[in-house]
Amino acid sequence: MKLKYFPLKLGLVLVLIALVLAVTTPLQAQDEQDVPSRLEQLRFGQVLYEYFQQQPLATLHAIELAKHNGYPADEQARLQLIEGGANLQLGMTRAATQHLEALLAETQPPEIQAQAWYWLAKTAFQQGAYQVSEQAHTLLQDETLEDYIELSQRNELEYQSAYYQLQTNPQAWQQTLGVIDTNSIWFPYLVANAGIQAFNSGDYELATELFVDAIKSASTPRQNAWDWSFDWFKVPTVSWWPWSEPEAQTPQIDTETYERNVLLDRLYLLLGQAFVQQNNFPAAFNAFKQIQADSLYAEQGLLAYGWALANDSRWSEAMAIWQYLQQSGKGLPALQATHALAYGYEQQTDYQQAFAMLGTSLEQLESARISLNAIVENSAYTEFFYRLATEEQIESSKQWPRIHQDLLVDLLSGDNQTNTAKQLNGVLQLLDVNRLIAQQQQTLNYLEQLLDERTEALTGRAAQLQLAATELTISESEQQLQQYSERVADAAVNPQNLANAEQREQLERVEAALKRLSSIRSNPDLPARRAARIDQRLQRLRGILMWDLQEQQTTSQFAHEAKIAQTRAILDETLARFNALQGLTGDRQALTATVGEQYKRLFALRERFSTKLEETMALQQQLIASLRNHLMVAVAQRDAVLLEQITATRLAMLRMQDISYSRQQQRGGD
DSSP states (O other): OOOOOOOOHHHHHHHHHHHHHHHOOOOOOOTTSOHHHHHHHHHHHHHHHHHHTTOHHHHHHHHHHHHHHOOOGGGHHHHHHHHHHHHHHTTOHHHHHHHHHHHHTSOOOHHHHHHHHHHHHHHHHHTTOHHHHHHHHHHTTSHHHHTTSOHHHHHHHHHHHHHHHHHHOGGGHHHHHTTSOTTSTTHHHHHHHHHHHHHHTTOHHHHHHHHHHHHHHHHSOOOBTTBOOOGGGOOOOOOSOTTTOTTOOOOOOOHHHHHHHHHHHHHHHHHHHHHHHTTOHHHHHHHHHTSOTTSTTHHHHHHHHHHHHHHTTOHHHHHHHHHHHHHHOOSHHHHHHHHHHHHHHHHTTOHHHHHHHHHHHHHHHHHHHHHHHHHHHHHTSHHHHHHHHSTTHHHHHHHSOGGGHHHHHHHHHOOSTTOHHHHHHHHHHHHHHHHHHHHHHHHHHHHHHHHHHHHHHHHHHHHHOOHHHHHHHHHHHHHHHHHHHHHHHGGGTOGGGGOOHHHHHHHHHHHHHHHHHHHHTTOTTSOHHHHHHHHHHHHHHHHHHHHHHHHHHHHHHHHHHHHHHHHHHHHHHHHHHHHHHHHHHHOHHHHTHHHHHHHHHHHHHHHHHHHHHHHHHHHHHHHHHHHHHHHHHHHHHHHHHHHHHHHHHHHHHHHHHHHHHHHHHHHHHO
């Protein structure tokens, strides 16, 4: 029998505060810092915040974000230290050990070394590697490291070292107890372990003394530096006898008081067993009666109380207790109560009832083994732990075999070395994260569908473009512009090229008049002298028009050339755009280049979400593996007890049959 190491949550809070105070340096605001550096400090600050809030899963998530997006390079060791601590809080001792050993494998500042050794000692102690814990305790006594260990951490290390000394040198228990300060929260645990060693060695008087000392120590209020009241020391006064005060309910108490009461319940159970071994039944009664009704040890105490009554020959009271426990119990003591009833009937010479009760006990034990196998089979599925972690806990408790309800209570309450309650909470949080990632992946699928539709729309619009007609229009425009350019260039020789509409009309009239004059000169009726005067007038008019055109050619030609250049630039730009459009329509990859970039961003996001999903699933599987391992250990221990009980029951039934046969032989002889 070994007293379990109870991880006190208040002590954990003090440890976390000490860790943060010991390993962090305040970030000073510097206006000259660049934005990336500030963002890195903020990410590391988020890690510290989550860790200080005792949210190990959120801490690991913040660490992954910091690793992905960047964090201060000089904080790498601290980040690794916090990652090891967060893994330990989640009960993943193997991962925590790997992180801490890797950290200590490299040269680190003394404050990092001190905290790493402390956490390594803690995780080693939880795994039963007491030598590693003792090695860490020895190293941390070095003056270069001890200044970086807080008082609460030092007390815990001293307890771990003292526990190791009890295991290796139990004869020197008095000297070992003197190492721990009596005001330390660890002192009652160490005294209790010394009492268990004395009990296992058969020294029940010494065990009794040590259990009493442990109870006194655990019952002594310890004031916090920030709270000088005694409100936390209120002890429930409700009797643990269910039939004595049916309306009474245990009041709500805080976590620290609950943990202290759990320790006291265990100590009272051990103290009662020690008194029973000394045949001091009245004292055993008083010890067992101190156990609370809602305690994890209530049924064990009730069973032991019945045996104490039986040893004092108070059979009616003992049988009443065992019958109640048989009908209402939800754990192994309920099965043992059936066997105890059979023993009670036998002692009262009711052999028929005793044999029938043994048969009932055998059926219950075999049924319990079958239901235990069902638990093993169900625990092989991940969904089994999902149901325990979610709001389906109540439904799971209904489906859980009643006779093994204590295993379920142990798993859900977290009152164990593995801290299964926190692990189940971690599984629940990871389920929420996975659900969120799945929603984001669905959004990415929808965005990819939109990009597919956009790609098809682009290719469809490109196919509908009438590029041939546009190309012909551009070609005709180029020809017209070329012709106009040639006319403007020839204006120096032929200024009429730049004539406006009125001027062109006048020139055409003069030219037409000259042609008519030329055609009528052959008419004998027209005097030659008159024809000459008409020709002279027309030539003079033509000269005047040409002179005007020559005068305006200098200014208008420059304006026309500027317009031609402007038009040429517009036409060139149009042609370039047309060629680009023509190239896009002929090259699907070029046409969808912009969409392709969006595809790349989409695929990068998808890969990131997939990686995150793999990380959360891996972490979830680690938690489930730890939970399953804890459950399998408990199941194996329960199965071993059941097999032993089945063997004892069958032997008892054979003995009862022998007694019955002997009695029949005696009656026949008479």
